[in-house]
Amino acid sequence: MFPLDQVLKCAVPAPHPEAFERFLFVGPHPDDIEIGAGAAAAKLAAAGKAVCFVIVTDGRYGVENLAEPIAPDELAARRRREAVDSAAVLGVKDVRFLDLSDGGFYENRELLEKLAAVTADFQPQVIFAPDPAPANETHPDHLRVGRAAAQIACFAYNGGIMERYGAAAAPVEAVAFYMTARPNRFVGTFGYTGLQKKALAAHRTQFPEGSDAWKDIQTYLKLRAGFCGLRSGRRQAEGFRVLGKTQGHVLAEFGE
Numbered sequence: 001m002f003p004l005d006q007v008l009k010c011a012v013p014a015p016h017p018e019a020f021e022r023f024l025f026v027g028p029h030p031d032d033i034e035i036g037a038g039a040a041a042a043k044l045a046a047a048g049k050a051v052c053f054v055i056v057t058d059g060r061y062g063v064e065n066l067a068e069p070i071a072p073d074e075l076a077a078r079r080r081r082e083a084v085d086s087a088a089v090l091g092v093k094d095v096r097f098l099d100l101s102d103g104g105f106y107e108n109r110e111l112l113e114k115l116a117a118v119t120a121d122f123q124p125q126v127i128f129a130p131d132p133a134p135a136n137e138t139h140p141d142h143l144r145v146g147r148a149a150a151q152i153a154c155f156a157y158n159g160g161i162m163e164r165y166g167a168a169a170a171p172v173e174a175v176a177f178y179m180t181a182r183p184n185r186f187v188g189t190f191g192y193t194g195l196q197k198k199a200l201a202a203h204r205t206q207f208p209e210g211s212d213a214w215k216d217i218q219t220y221l222k223l224r225a226g227f228c229g230l231r232s233g234r235r236q237a238e239g240f241r242v243l244g245k246t247q248g249h250v251l252a253e254f255g256e
Helices: 004-011 032-046 072-089 108-122 140-155 159-164 193-201 212-232
Strands: 022-027 050-057 094-100 126-130 174-178 185-188 237-244
Touching (some): 032 050, 072 094, 072 193, 094 108, 193 212
Parallel strands (some): 022 050
Antiparallel strands (some): 185 237
């Protein structure tokens, strides 16, 4: 007998991100989109799709890899410039900032309202965000942003609920979680991983050239692209846990 999750996946398959035209990529910090889905974003942009990056926090406390101390306000300003430069490498010109504080120093209601406003303005069909339910993630910004993106994706179609967030409805059909251990859809990225690497190099405060952090992230992305490629029958790929309107509501067995 087939397990229930396999039956459900065959009966109600998850949407494939590349089938849509408008994509909102949500990053908790200025470099997270590039790490989690940079190659896929570059591929979608190159295909002429509408792609928007929204950066939730200002990254003012991302000091781990700095050679010299930088004041929080100055670091936040630098990271904003790096985010714009990095997105341009991927072919993305629409970059927006919610300007919440790095480290979780914000209210969930404020996060939801700001994210709802961008969603209403950009009108995406797919929202990309970090997986809010991984077993090995402890950063509150990643978890809170993932949950907020899932909440907005769930309610975006509902004008009454979105109005309570101070925003209009949007035609969101799916949420695609990156940085996930449970991908169910893959985007082939051969030919775009070089752009991903170049984009990350723009985040000079986080990945100084030649540093251990730079070497480690390159190794990780290379291994992940190869592994996801093997799983999906491609040379290289990025994997996402994609939930459409059906899979994201009630069908708890779908992803187990």
